[in-house]
Amino acid sequence: MRAAPYLLCVPALVLFAGVVIVPLSMTVLLSFHDWGQYKGIEPVFILKNWHEVLSDSYFHEMFARTFRVAFFVTLLAALFGAPEAYILNRMRSPWRGIFLLVILGPLLISVVARTLGWALLFGGNSGLVNKALMGMGLISAPLPFMFTEVGVVVALTHVLMPYMVLAVWASLQRLDPQVENAAVALGAGPFTVLRRIVLPQVMPGILSGAVIVFALAASAFATPAIIGGRRLKVASTLAYDEFLNTLNWPLGAAVAVLLLLALIAVIWGANRLVERRYAQVFA
Amino acid sequence: MAFLELEKLTRSFGAHNAVDGLTLGVEKGEFVALLGPSGCGKTTTLQMIAGFVEPTSGAIRLGGKDLLAIKPAKRGLGIVFQSYALFPHMTVAENVAFGLEMQGVAAAERRTRVAETLELVGLGAFGARFPRQMSGGQQQRVALARALVIRPQVLLLDEPLSNLDAKLREGMQIELRQIQRTVGTTTILVTHDQAEAMALSDRIVVMNQGKAEQIGPPHEAYERPATPFVANFLGKTNLVNGATVRPERISFAESGLAGTVRTRIFQGNHWLYQVDTASGLVTVIRQNTGEAMPGEGDAVHLGWEGRA
Numbered sequence: 001m002r003a004a005p006y007l008l009c010v011p012a013l014v015l016f017a018g019v020v021i022v023p024l025s026m027t028v029l030l031s032f033h034d035w036g037q038y039k040g041i042e043p044v045f046i047l048k049n050w051h052e053v054l055s056d057s058y059f060h061e062m063f064a065r066t067f068r069v070a071f072f073v074t075l076l077a078a079l080f081g082a083p084e085a086y087i088l089n090r091m092r093s094p095w096r097g098i099f100l101l102v103i104l105g106p107l108l109i110s111v112v113a114r115t116l117g118w119a120l121l122f123g124g125n126s127g128l129v130n131k132a133l134m135g136m137g138l139i140s141a142p143l144p145f146m147f148t149e150v151g152v153v154v155a156l157t158h159v160l161m162p163y164m165v166l167a168v169w170a171s172l173q174r175l176d177p178q179v180e181n182a183a184v185a186l187g188a189g190p191f192t193v194l195r196r197i198v199l200p201q202v203m204p205g206i207l208s209g210a211v212i213v214f215a216l217a218a219s220a221f222a223t224p225a226i227i228g229g230r231r232l233k234v235a236s237t238l239a240y241d242e243f244l245n246t247l248n249w250p251l252g253a254a255v256a257v258l259l260l261l262a263l264i265a266v267i268w269g270a271n272r273l274v275e276r277r278y279a280q281v282f283a
Numbered sequence: 284m285a286f287l288e289l290e291k292l293t294r295s296f297g298a299h300n301a302v303d304g305l306t307l308g309v310e311k312g313e314f315v316a317l318l319g320p321s322g323c324g325k326t327t328t329l330q331m332i333a334g335f336v337e338p339t340s341g342a343i344r345l346g347g348k349d350l351l352a353i354k355p356a357k358r359g360l361g362i363v364f365q366s367y368a369l370f371p372h373m374t375v376a377e378n379v380a381f382g383l384e385m386q387g388v389a390a391a392e393r394r395t396r397v398a399e400t401l402e403l404v405g406l407g408a409f410g411a412r413f414p415r416q417m418s419g420g421q422q423q424r425v426a427l428a429r430a431l432v433i434r435p436q437v438l439l440l441d442e443p444l445s446n447l448d449a450k451l452r453e454g455m456q457i458e459l460r461q462i463q464r465t466v467g468t469t470t471i472l473v474t475h476d477q478a479e480a481m482a483l484s485d486r487i488v489v490m491n492q493g494k495a496e497q498i499g500p501p502h503e504a505y506e507r508p509a510t511p512f513v514a515n516f517l518g519k520t521n522l523v524n525g526a527t528v529r530p531e532r533i534s535f536a537e538s539g540l541a542g543t544v545r546t547r548i549f550q551g552n553h554w555l556y557q558v559d560t561a562s563g564l565v566t567v568i569r570q571n572t573g574e575a576m577p578g579e580g581d582a583v584h585l586g587w588e589g590r591a
């Protein structure tokens with residue numbers, strides 16, 4: 001009878017092994033294979049790809065850009081998403097539901113469609129906003145948006161904002177409104193209550209939202225591909241190009257595995273920070 | 284003129300009056316209990332004094348000044364919420380110091396006053412703990428310390444002991460009364476436990492459906508209840524031939540109202556009897572003095588003072 005729990009785990013384990021472990025191991029293995037323009041992939045064990053990825057300044061720039069973009073996206077999402085969640089939480093009953101839908105609605109639309117929307121607004125001379133601003137004589141040349149890092153950051157922030165709002169909102173809902181009243185009764189003004197009472201309590205929510213947004217931003221493909229294009233590559237578009245354009249699968253695999261390792265390190269570090277900082281406060 | 288005055292205080296939610304024309308004067312240093320069944324408007328009354336619920340009509344005055352014109356943050360009242368409402372991300376000492384910080388008290392004085400107050404509630408050694416790491420009773424005392432340290436003009440307590448077990452509650456009642464006597468703060472306690480209200484307060488306000496049914500010292504309300512509701516709420520009562528008699532005032536006698544013991548329940552320090560009589564079922568409470576007592580089915584006579 002003792003075997004029953006293990007037996008019950010088997011289907012899930014098989015599925016997990018089949019769809020995660022096996023492909024992942026194969027990717028890792030692939031990153032050690034050799035590749036040549038004419039010979040294709042050779043199943044040997046060499047460190048050439050890793051050496052190239054780790055030493056070539058082209059790749060350094062790419063990874064630096066990936067994490068710079070992810071960092072600013074996370075920062076912007078927290079800066080706008082946390083207050084958004086707070087305001088949402090203070091709304092009265094019909095409005096709260098309506099605006100929650102407004103905020104989460106974009107999740108129902110394809111990322112590609114949402115990103116193309118930005119391209120329509122800011123894309124070169126024909127972008128709607130650029131045209132309008134130039135028409136009004138406010139700017140003489142179109143605002144640079146396409147193929148810029150700023151453009152990628154803005155569009156990604158828009159795409160990923162709902163995740164931050166949801167994470168912060170969940171932690172706001174756990175707050176006891178009487179705790180805020182207690183602070184008010186002790187003489188705290190609205191701003192003090194926000195800064196000293198509410199913010200520290202939702203900090204774990206903001207941090208977990210930040211981890212989600214950071215991971216999704218660093219591994220995002222569609223938005224950097226559309227806004228950044230070939231000129232402004234990040235790790236995921238680079239891996240894509242190596243796989244599908246250059247056909248250098250082993251190099252692409254090395255890039256993908258490196259991105260995965262870096263993300264795991266960041267997430268693990270953030271979790272450690274949250275746990276150590278908040279363990280005794282929030283059981 | 285009383286120190287804290289509630290005048291025809293009313294609060295309605297829709298068509299329903301949660302508090303309905305409540306008038307009450309509380310003297311300086313007095314301990315008053317708002318007592319009543321669940322939903323009778325006790326919390327709403329307290330929240331109106333604190334400023335978190337706005338009255339529909341009526342007035343609240345503190346020391347002659349209109350309290351409703353003052354923002355909740357400026358009222359200078361000490362409040363202990365039913366759920367304690369401690370700041371979970373601050374240590375006990377930081378919790379208690381928060382009110383002083385808001386008042387702009389200097390750090391050095393803050394430290395001594397926090398230490399003094401924690402000592403007062405018996406938590407001198409717990410300043411560095413977080414609320415999560417303390418028992419319910421300890422958290423309750425932190426909440427009390429946090430309210431007391433700002434030396435409030437009035438202390439408002441909303442069922443502060445309801446989450447504690449019977450033994451701890453009794454200990455805390457004694458402590459609360461001692462602290463209130465020592466500090467001399469005007470206090471309003473909300474409770475639905477009549478024993479707690481009677482044990483702690485100088486006067487009780489028995490509330491029913493938003494109205495005060497009786498206001499007076501506990502023993503007076505108990506001995507001379509103004510309405511049947513008060514009589515019932517403050518303890519067990521018998522209605523014998525139109526007169527209200529407390530069960531502990533009835534004794535077994537040689538002659539008197541004749542009856543048969545239906546049930547007898549032993550409750551440690553006393554016996555609880557149900558006796559069938561010509562005027563209906565009568566509840567009798569007798570002290571357990573160690574003497575032999577009538578058993579179930581025995582024929583008895585009941586007597587009490589003032590019986591015609």
Ligand SMILES: Nc1ncnc2c1ncn2[C@@H]1O[C@H](COP(=O)(O)OP(=O)(O)OP(=O)(O)O)[C@@H](O)[C@H]1O
Pocket residue numbers: 296300301319320321322323324325326327328475
């Ligand atoms: N925000 C509100 N909206 C609608 N009705 C309310 C609101 N707050 C209180 N009430 C109603 O007002 C009445 C009094 O509530 P209150 O909380 O003052 O009762 P209470 O005496 O403190 O009861 P308890 O002993 O259960 O805490 C109740 O009938 C309650 O349903």
Ligand SMILES: [Mg+2]
Pocket residue numbers: 325326327
């Ligand atoms: Mg209540």
